[in-house]
Amino acid sequence: MVVTTTLPVAVIGAGPIGLAAAAHLLERGLQPLIFEAGPTAGAAIEQWRHIRLFSPWQYNTDAAAVRLLARTGWEAPEPTALPTGGDLIDQYLTPLAALPAIASRLHTGARVVAVTRQDMDKTHSRNRDTAPFVVRVEHADGEVRDYQAAAVMDASGTWSTRNPLGTSGLPAVGEAAVANHVSSPLPDVLGRDRETFARRRAVVVGAGHSAANTLLNLAELAAQVPGTKIVWAIRGASAAKVYGGGDADGLAARGQLGSRLRSLVESGAVELHTGFGIASLAVSDGTVTLTSTDGRTLEADVVVPATGFRPDLGILRELRLELDPGVEAPRDLGPLIDPEFHSCGTVEPHGGKMLAHPEQDFYIVGMKSYGRAPTFLLATGYEQVRSVAAALAGDREAADAVQLELPETGVCSSDIGTSCDVPAATAGFVAETSGGCCGAPEPVLVGFPTGLAHGRSGEN
Known part of the structure; x- marks a missing residue:
């Protein structure tokens, strides 16, 4: 639980999951500070705006974000219509990012290059949980600046780090x-x-x-x-x-x-x-x-x-993470999303408790939370950030009451023609990353473009 402080909660990435995180934090009375590496919100999705998602609008928006938008007279798209990545940006993410409550807290062209604790590296334990986070950001004009935060939610996705063409997890010789x-x-x-x-x-x-x-x-x-x-x-x-x-x-x-x-x-x-x-x-x-x-x-x-994506963990080097050794997801989540045993539809709903790390008040959410697994659903990411925001606000009961309603026929595939559930690389209902059942990004892609396609830094 975040201690009483005037410091904000840093959100890395302004894709669908990052902006949903900000909306839930605002509803909880917490102050988000959002960093997006691209020039606009949803910059990763811009890379695959031509892709049509197979899942309809009703599964591609977050409840808290919709509540914020509804206050402005925003007209929700037809719930059964299938949006393209461009539609997702133009009709949902751009209006959401333009809301004063979001826009005043959103930094675009702001690439997070490191996250650590104030005045201590990962080897120091004394008073660690009460020390503020330091988020180092490189801005588009070249300025590098450190920001303090009470907590951090990394929703930066995987779009910017695709898997190599070579086998064994390594780039092919000459790639x-x-x-x-x-x-x-x-x-x-x-x-x-x-x-x-x-x-x-x-x-x-x-x-x-x-x-x-x-x-x-x-x-x-x-x-x-x-x-x-x-x-x-x-x-x-x-x-x-x-x-x-x-x-x-x-x-x-x-x-x-x-x-x-x-x-x-x-x-x-x-x-x-x-x-x-x-x-x-x-x-x-x-x-x-x-x-x-x-x-x-x-x-x-x-x-x-079209080889899928993997998380960039380099910016988190000074934090105490506990990751599954195979898929590089939070340790408790890893066995539940292993693509050798699970498809998109068999992954249990989960939230702050399962996403927690030894580094208190730090969470990886969205496509990046699934590491190398291709089974991420955009709806799952929305439930993640709802739970995490509740946990950070001290509402443990709400944080632990996770649930996820999916279509009975399943959601682990792409549509015909130019349609797919993406990224982030990548941000459709499904983010496909490596040829498993789900694809934003590899974005079918969210995911990322597996998906996607949380894009890309990629975001979800």
Whole structure:
């Protein structure tokens, strides 16, 4: 519980989860201080504004944020409509960030580079819990400034730290050297990035729904622009997981996504290579050669890294964290979200108690709280910050009363065509990060773009 103090609660990231955190803190009588690395709220989502979420508006807004907006005469979008990332920004995040109660506490172009305790590093214990936090921020004009805070909620997402193309969790040999030939994780194939792909050979790497959406968009581009070539490389032995259940799928849109992709592969429009773990990349005369761990090669003009995301824990180096050794989530949460055993719909609702660390009054929330797991839901993030705000206000009963209502058919997939639940890299209802059931970001993406796509620093 936050001690009685005039210091604010620092919120890192002004994506959907960060702004929801601020709204809940305000309702609790606490003062948020919000730092967003990008130039505007929802800057990470701006990277995938062309993506349509498969989940309707009713699952993509936070209750406290809506209550704040409603006081201004804000008109809520049609609850059953499917927003794009751009809609999420324009119709929800931008109006929310413009509210005086939020805008007066929001710093954009403010990248948090470190969080620590006043006058002590992580080795010092005496009076640690009562010492204020120090949040070091690098502003867009180059100024570096330290801010004191009574508590910290890190909602910075994972969009800015995608997984490498190589196997074993490491970049492939030569990956840095071909960076100019690697696109963003969710390129706007039919819009902003059209000329990057038209009449060129693209290799999409990854087996999640973000990869599927990019492949479908590339197929549409290829139908419009002859000479556009599409290659799909996955590490697994089969693409069956991405194809899903077809007509038998509980979510029609998810089934259509898989069925359309399967048809493209069977027709030869998409050239699929399975068991292709990338060992090295090299570029010569503008062409990238991807070499697999078993010696096969592919050539590309541009590579799409639909490989998911991971948390940037470097800024938290001086804090006492307790993380699951596998997925890098809070230790108690890790076993509940391990993608080898859980899908999006089987993760229990959770809040401040499960997200707590040995560092008192510090919480990682949103997509970043799931570490490397791809099972994050945007609705889960909203419940996280509601609980944490209650805990910081001293309302333990409300903090522990966590609940989450999801559609009975599930939410762990993306929509057809250019639709997906993202990031942050990434911030749709689902943030897909690594080819698991959920994708903002990898944003299908929230997530992040797995999602996403809390973006990106990425935010949720």
